[in-house]
Amino acid sequence: EELVDVEGKTVRNGGTYYLVPQLRPGGGGMEAAKVGNEDCPLTVVKSLDENSNGELIRIASRLRSTFIPEYSLVNLGFADPPKCAPSPFWTVVKDQSERLPSIKLGEYKDSELDYPFKFERVYAASKMYAYKLLYCGSEDEEEEMMCKDIGVYRDQEGYQRLVVSKHNPLVVGFKKAESSTT
Numbered sequence: 811e812e813l814v815d816v817e818g819k820t821v822r823n824g825g826t827y828y829l830v831p832q833l834r835p836g837g838g839g840m841e842a843a844k845v846g847n848e849d850c851p852l853t854v855v856k857s858l859d860e861n862s863n864g865e866l867i868r869i870a871s872r873l874r875s876t877f878i879p880e881y882s883l884v885n886l887g888f889a890d891p892p893k894c895a896p897s898p899f900w901t902v903v904k905d906q907s908e909r910l911p912s913i914k915l916g917e918y919k920d921s922e923l924d925y926p927f928k929f930e931r932v933y934a935a936s937k938m939y940a941y942k943l944l945y946c947g948s949e950d951e952e953e954e955m956m957c958k959d960i961g962v963y964r965d966q967e968g969y970q971r972l973v974v975s976k977h978n979p980l981v982v983g984f985k986k987a988e989s990s991t992t
Contacts, residue, residue: 812877813869813929815984816939820877823909824870826889827984828863830934832940839864839985842892842915843969846908850894854913856962856970856980857968866890868898872925878964883925883946891915902974907977910963910973913945928957932981940981945974 813821823829828839835900838857840865845853857864866889870879878884895915917922926947932940944957961975972980 811880811931812983813880814939815986817986818939819986820823821869821984823876823878824868824875826866826868826987828865828987829867829886829943829982830863830985831981832983833981838862840867840972841865842888842895845896845912845965845967845969845971851892852895852914852916852974854900854915856972858968858970863985869984870925880931881928883928885925886927888915900927902947908965908973910975911945913960913972927960939983941983942979942981943972 815821815827830839838859839862840854841857842851843853843855844851868887868889869884870963871882873879873882873886886900891898897915897917899915900913901916902911903914903916926945928944928946929941930944934943943960945960946957958974959976959979960972961969961978962980963973963975964970
């Protein structure tokens with residue numbers, strides 16, 4: 811099985827897509843926000859605007875194939891990241907001030923996987939092309955490599971942050987960007 815977009819077409823390895831929520835309303839696609847005392851939008855959040863597709867995300871596997879097999883490890887990065895961000899790539903950061911490890915834009919540390927995420931198909935109602943996003947890195951050396959759900963956590967500021975959490979797992983579909991001619 812390979813990853814497919816919301817139209818049932820193959821997700822291209824290295825292609826750019828919007829990651830849009832597939833279950834019950836509650837916001838739009840993924841984007842970067844300045845959270846807490848960040849002076850650059852580094853935190854990955856789900857848009858509060860139901861109609862927003864969020865920002866384009868590049869999805870790549872290290873496999874040398876044009877498609878991405880389901881369950882293969884991928885990296886995710888914003889196609890057009892904030893200029894102030896150290897990197898376009900999503901990584902998981904354990905922040906002392908935050909209860910749950912959050913997804914932020916950052917450099918991978920040497921010990922971390924370069925391809926720390928994967929998508930797992932969910933058979934949800936009539937949505938054939940819905941996937942859970944999992945994080946498969948380990949936040950510390952002692953931990954074994956296990957994949958954990960990415961969920962959504964609404965913080966005090968009202969942001970819907972993407973965090974490593976068993977609750978409220980994020981279920982998304984891949985929505986292809988419109989052609990640049992439109």
